[in-house]
Amino acid sequence: MxxxxxxxxxxxxxxxxxxxxxxxxxxxxxxxxxxxxxxxxxxxxxxxxxxxxxxxxxxxxxxxxxxxMEPVQYIIGETEFYDLKIKVNPAVLIPRPETEELVHWLINNHKKDKKTRVLDIGTGSGCIPLALKNNLPDAEIFALDVSKKALEIAKKNAKINKLDISFVQLDILNAKNNNNLGMFDIIVSNPPYVRGQEKTLMHKNVLDNEPHLALFVKNNEALVFYEAIIGFAKHHMHKKGCLYFEINEAYGKQMIELFEKNNYKNIELKQDINGKDRMIRAMKY
Ligand SMILES: C[S@@+](CC[C@H](N)C(=O)[O-])C[C@H]1O[C@@H](n2cnc3c(N)ncnc32)[C@H](O)[C@@H]1O
Structure with missing residues (x-):
């Protein structure tokens, strides 16, 4: 005692x-x-x-x-995200407040939409689709990840929170267009976006504990996931559908250019609470 x-x-x-x-x-x-x-x-x-x-x-x-240096969220096996309790383990990234900001933006922009079909790419713990379903109950929500272990946790989180999400295991960098996912109105993603060269700036507790599959891209392939997702959206998102991304703060300008090159309109870059370019939204034309 x-x-x-x-x-x-x-x-x-x-x-x-x-x-x-x-x-x-x-x-x-x-x-x-x-x-x-x-x-x-x-x-x-x-x-x-x-x-x-x-x-x-x-x-x-x-x-x-x-x-x-183990993160406290892995010690207790859970965290909070947008008012939901979310189980986490070292197979998934610990959800960040910036991602809550992204979710908040999306919910505010689409709360009046009817029967929206939404896909989250790189779902990890499932925090994004769960928060969306909790706040947009009429939306049909799908979530995908390449990691089987991440999907196990995401499915558990959906069950615990009693939220209906369809989960799919898929490598978005090698996705064939003939998969049967169908067409979406909104695609959202917080993909891996930390460049290898940024490792020296990161805290040891992140570097030693969180999954590198969720964090890193090669130095010379900083936008690889965004390019792949825009390619996927060509065949899987309706015209006037919206793409929402969380981004590396160093790539706001390049992301705007990438959307422009792909004829997207209504491009909006947004800063996080720390004033860093952190999220972007654009409409397919
Ligand atoms: C930055 S984490 C985001 C996790 C969660 N959405 C969040 O915001 O906390 C990126 C996720 O992308 C997944 N991922 C990595 N490579 C992938 C690929 N080729 N295809 C699909 N998902 C991938 C990782 O497993 C990880 O769960």
Whole structure:
């Protein structure tokens, strides 16, 4: 048994050389909420309460894993995305707030559309299609990924959240146009977009833990997924259909040019909350 107060002290002293204070505070809140059900306020007003030894062991093992730079979301096996609980494991990228911004943009633009058919390419945990279905209940939503393990998690997330999504395993870089996916009104994707050369700028906990299949493209193939998806949309998206992409902040201009070259109209580049070019939308003509 240990008091909440002593657990908080242990967290701070064990992790202070590795993480900044605000991150340690976030770990405490996330892990104690997960293992004990205590809220942020409880951690201030119930500091003398004790937790049993099983919970103490789970907390100790979490601290060891945090010291090894494992993301807290993989430790507890879940995260939140656009008000949904999403299971995650190292086969899938941990959904990012920027992707919530992309989803928010799409939902706002299409909430009045009737019977929309939507495809998410590179679905990972399934966060995008799940958030879309939760907010656009009349839409028919499909999601694809090349990774069987990612699709297993995405399917589990659909089941847990009781949302109806059709999942497909497909390599979008080698997709034949004769597949039977049919025609879509909206295609959305947050594809791998980090160039190999950017590895040196990345945090160790991302680099060592998150799937490289989800993150990286070759230095000289920065736009390979966007080109492939625009090629796919030629045969699988209706005229006046919309493509939504999350993008590498360094490629806003090139993405506009790519859409223009393919005769897309109403091209809109949007910054994320940090002021970086992060998402783009365009209409097929
Ligand atoms: C950046 S992650 C995005 C995951 C999720 N949509 C999100 O926003 O958190 C890219 C996803 O693309 C998938 N992927 C990588 N190569 C692919 C390919 N050739 N065809 C289809 N999906 C692919 C990865 O498995 C990964 O799940």
């Amino acid at each position: 240990a008091s909440i107060n002593s657990i908080i002290k242990t967290f701070k002293s064990e992790l202070r050389h590795i993480y900044p204070n605000n991150e340690i505070q976030a770990f405490i809140e996330i892990l104690l909420a997960y293992y004990t059900g205590l809220s942020k306020t409880d951690l201030i007003i119930k500091t003398d309460e004790t937790v049993d030894s099983a919970v103490c062991q789970q907390i100790e093992s979490s601290i060891v894993r945090l010291k090894n």
